[in-house]
Amino acid sequence: MSSFAKELKNAVWPIENKELPKFLPMAFMMMCILFNYAVLRSIKDSLIVVNIGAEAINFLKFYVVLPSAVLAMIVYSKLCNVTNAAGVFYAISAFFIAYLLAFALFIYPNPTVVHPDQVWIDSLAAQYDRWKWFIKIMGKWSYASFYVVAELWGSLMVSLLFWQFANSITATAEAKRFYAMFGMLGNLGLPIAGSVLKMQMADPIETTKFKVLMTAISAVAIVMSYYWLNTRVLPYQDAGGAKTKKTKMKLSLGESFKMILSSRYLALIALLIISYSISTNLVEVAWKAKARALYPTVESYQNFMGNFQIIQGYGTIIFMLIGSNILRKLSWKTAALITPLMFLVTGLGFFSFVIFDDIISAYLSAFLSGGALAFAVSLGTWQQVLGKGTKYSLFDPTKEMSYIPLDDEMKSKGKAAVDVIGGRLGKSGGAFIQSTTFILFPSLTFAEAIPYFAVIFTFIVLLWLYAVSKLNVEYNKKLASVSSN
Template sequence: MSEDVKAEFGKIRSFLWPVHNYELKKLLPMFIIFFFISFNYTVLRDTKDTLIVTSSGAESIPFLKFWGVVPCAILFMLIYAKLSNVLSKEKLFYVTITPFLVFFGLFALVLYPYRDVLHPNESMDWLQAHLPQGMSGLVACFRNWTYSLFYILSELWGSAVLSLMFWGFANDIMRVTEAKRFYTLLGLGANVALLFSGQAIAYFSDIRKYLPPDVDAWQISLNYLMSMVVIAGIGVIATYWWMQRNVLTDKRYFDPENMEKKTKKPKAKLSIMESFAYLAKSNYILCIALLVIAYGICINLVEVTWKGELKKQYPNPNDYSTFMGRFSQMTGFVTIIMMFIGGWIIRKKGWGFAAAITPTVLLLTGIGFFSFVIFSDSLQHYITMLGTTPLFLAVMFGTAQNIMSKSSKYSLFDPTKEMSYIPLDQEAKVKGKAAIDVVGARLGKSGGSLIQQILLVGFGSLAAITPYIAICMIATIIVWLFAVKSLNKQFVELTGEKAQTGAQEAQPAKA
């Protein structure tokens, strides 16, 4: 084999798999942890949407996010910040993840089977009769309170376990040079999980036709789905435990002394109020927060409208859940392809270029989706000629929009956001990440929910407020792009000072 062919082969290998063989002992367990957490994230996301949309309606989601998810996220952040000062990182990981698994198991075994006894239907009927039509979503949240609680904890799984616990752990043990090579590969774990979880959701949701008419098919589906969630959660805990004892004790993979040298001097742990005051003075942290909040607002504005159309197409819980499983599979396929492209973009085009792609994709696809929904009546004649309905096409347009936005998020937004934490000192990483990922992400989605609540109370339905939602989305994305530009300048300044050190860190350590 000639030298030129070897060189070309080396370039292809570095593009597809930029990992040294000795690094697999560190990378593969992280891949497994991310796989299981993401598997649960997809199952819980699709299940919570099925429960709420088919029982309470998509109109209840903005109220639930604002009045339920945000207060619980703030409460979680306060408890987490307190526990982080008294528990080791390993114990903190176990204490955080275990209550989620216990609840999801109890939901399928106790809360859902006894929902008719637990839900206050009569009092909510009276309340609905005395409130405006635009408040029906809020009443539904209280009527189906067990579903609402499931929705809240499922949302917190994404913020607390996926964003805070996993990425916080990754940022603690990864060097900058490792992150540039590993983070997009870790993202493959999330999207391989999408393929498996999507198939599992579709399979266990599409069992109604195999059961007698008097059997609650959705109860059977829930039993299977929540069992998988608990088993995958145990897999996360077991793999994390193994890494603590077999990987992080090897200085080739993790050197605590070397990590501590990255900060100029040790930082004393701050109180909660001192942490907020510290973060409020950091333009860097605020820019990261703007990215997270803007994404939350935009995705919430688009998804609620799409889910409203989706409920009309699939009113039965099993049918709705089956569709969501197929949707997750399609998202996984597209995102896996995007992960390889995203990794190349980050390495070759830089942080700023990569970070700007997600808002651009959301802008273009969002305009297309909203335009179709708003002008579907005018296109009725042409739609009929195609042999379909405006509702079905709206669902398909929304599906394509969500697949594109989520694939760009997983392949570009998440890796670039997590990379932006690495140059920070330990105090900013721990407290800043807790405030941004748990509270900031919820504030982003609650911001979109608040906008929708105000519009719903004023106009009464999702269909009536769609044009205004589109305008709000465009304005938010403009702010997002300005925040990316500002953060890119600061990121280059901070990481540029470590370029030579990073090059040394990239070399394999001697055994």
């Protein structure tokens, strides 16, 4: 093989043949996890945005999802103290599979049975206007529960269990080649999810039921892949198939928080996650409010989200190809800075159009054939595609690489506290800002509140850029310390 051909092969496929038995099952797991993430995310949004309203998302994220994430963290911590990593993975996966089956087969097909009378809910909401969003959420509690479980899937299966498993079996040299490729192949799950979301049956209830059942089947495939890796691949990676027994760590939830607060390094990683979560929440909810106005039914909204997932999936794969080479050839800092810079440019572009849509539309009316609303939704869609593309291809790999120089205690429960609680605090931070605004000013619309959200968004992204710069210094110190030992 010529040097050029070898360089081209390494740029497109940097995985060696001997590494395939470990790499391919991990990539398949990532694909299934992201397939579920995309399908669950789109369904949860369609159920809430269409049946309750986009404003309800912020109330759910802060007042329901955040406490649920704290509870999940407590359960995770307890599981870590009573069983090994495999037991934790199987237990959490079993919970998701059981819920998805119950929702698809029993809860969702019977809305009139599980939900209170809608006339009564509407009268309560009208009587207590300041608390109307809480009342509306209680009136559709099963959709709210689905929203919570879908959010926890992203936090637990993507951010915590998968990456913790990957970090435990991947060396730093492998991570530079593996992690971006995990994302590239894993994101094939997004266009598949998009095709599933676009499927429509004669009965809308049967359509959503089928889509949720597909996620349950995908979750089973994830568990089977994890089992295969642990029983058929990893035991034979070392000479003679020997495995080093690790000491089980005993660390409470409070100690995990204390670890973050006492560690500048973990605090900076948490700041990255919180900054990303708040900034994406501020843009995303405004985009979904616009999308709901353009696509007012569950079916049309899910079809729109299906198209979005297809575009995002292929877009992210392209970003992964570029990102894998950026990770291998450029510094950690350069790779880590690209995502917040992308958010700053595209986010401000979206907010600017929404704020000044009347003025801009007057000048660009000849080019806005679908109208200002359709253009705003399209602009928000591309912001999400570009933002999520850089997030998956560069933000996630660089964040996970920052854990590798840490000791086992920091990698496991320190990471759990940072990812689950930090991620939820970030999303809930954005949700708190917006939900509190609508509680204090119940008559306020998104259009009227967006200028204030845009200012907060800009400040958060600038804070994100600062955190990257500071963490880069600490990361290089850790790497130097590990290399010298």
